[in-house]
Amino acid sequence: MKGATLTELEDEPTEQRGVRSVIRALNLLSAAARGSRTLTELAGQAGVSLSTASRLLATLKMADFLEQHADGQFFPGPELTALLYAGDQWSGIRKLAGEVASSLRDELDETVAFFVRSGNDRVCIESAESRRLVRRVCHPGERGPVYLGAAGKALLAFSNAEHGYLGLPPGTDEFKTESGAVRTLADLRAECAVIRERGMGYSGRESTEESWAVAAPIFQGGLLLGVLAVVVPMTRSDEQYVAKIQAALQRAAEASSR
Amino acid sequence: MKGATLTELEDEPTEQRGVRSVIRALNLLSAAARGSRTLTELAGQAGVSLSTASRLLATLKMADFLEQHADGQFFPGPELTALLYAGDQWSGIRKLAGEVASSLRDELDETVAFFVRSGNDRVCIESAESRRLVRRVCHPGERGPVYLGAAGKALLAFSNAEHGYLGLPPGTDEFKTESGAVRTLADLRAECAVIRERGMGYSGRESTEESWAVAAPIFQGGLLLGVLAVVVPMTRSDEQYVAKIQAALQRAAEASSR
């Protein structure tokens, strides 16, 4: 859960702790933008006392980052909307992403998602969901470190590395996958090389225990726009099936690159 | 300028003043999302001392709302991207909006924008810019009160008024247009009636001195999604031209309503 991660910033023992009231307010804002509505719910998510939440929410409301309907519920406000759309670097890509994703979904009936790199995270900006009873969902806004999962590693492998290198926190050279496996920076480099060679990223049980994924880059004029990923529950993971999906993904990705 | 309006919250003499550090942080965030990059610039825009700005920006960075490149410049961070795509109430609409806007732009070679209502503001979420030398620009994220301009008034006129009535601050019954003209609440009601009758909003020198606009509603299943607006510099405002644009807009809006 995301709330937890952010909240941790508050009681980070060593190093800088940031401005407390600001961190709390941002937590509340995130929670509201992700669908929490009532004061109590928001306060809970952000781990803040009711009175404090009330005060901070009032501030966010004054600044037009949130609005409050007559029944007391909080919703994203106009300034937040404006901010998000003003800063959106991907508006152009998204249309393409949506089309590719849903046509591939129709072909495979598996969830297909489009990821871009933002800072050191991979963020899903568009997805088309499988219609099967057992499915891996992946909603726009899903976010995680670039160095985990097929999509993230593909973003790393095919980017021209203008960003801070490989996205690991400075000084780190080991990290864990969701299943507990330990990877080193050298592993990661090696994986990226393999991915570049194969033209496609693959991962199993990495960002989620129960699913695997393949991800292929989409280029436009030699520039990496993002990656197209097929995410599948572990319950469907036999060899031929994986091969079939890889082939379809390859085709789709190449068709939409220019 | 927007910065000023938000900053005013800080030294509002009477009534609640909100949590100071939060307001300042939000100012910095707005400024960054709107294109300010360096510490000094951001601090200036938000009216905050350098040391404070530095501390608050560090906090925003820790929370992933901003990221900072190697050269020190600040950019919107992954959490903002995630929020944009996670909470987006308009994701479905936006695709449609983009298509309609750019095809109408191609037809008229005037800037076409798509507005939705968020709180008591109209916000541009998509636009296609005229290619003429003299043009009115309108970027996604542009925001203003609902009761000003063709787009805003069209949003008012065709909505089912579920929102707080007409969007004027409670107790107000007069307001000024950009050109200084004074309007009353009664005027506004009357205008809305006319707009409903004509099926289209019109305004001249209202949200900007130097341009006029027409705006038509887009419905989906009887529900107002937003309005499509053509915004044109005053330098092109003869009668036939206005009529031509109105006709084209009407056609486009009806074609994309269902």
Next chain:
DNA sequence: AGTCACACTTTCACTCTGTGGAAGTGCAAC
């Protein structure tokens, strides 16, 4: 009508957080 439960707001005294001036750092230009 009366009681209870719940969701939220306001108050207030205390404390610890956030503040801004000044000093420090690092870099690029001259």
Next chain:
DNA sequence: GTTGCACTTCCACAGAGTGAAAGTGTGACT
């Protein structure tokens, strides 16, 4: 070398932000 600039860190102090508790309002159940 020296100067100027952009930014960061330090620190003592003031007052901003905090949370417990009391207050308000609403809706449900009896």
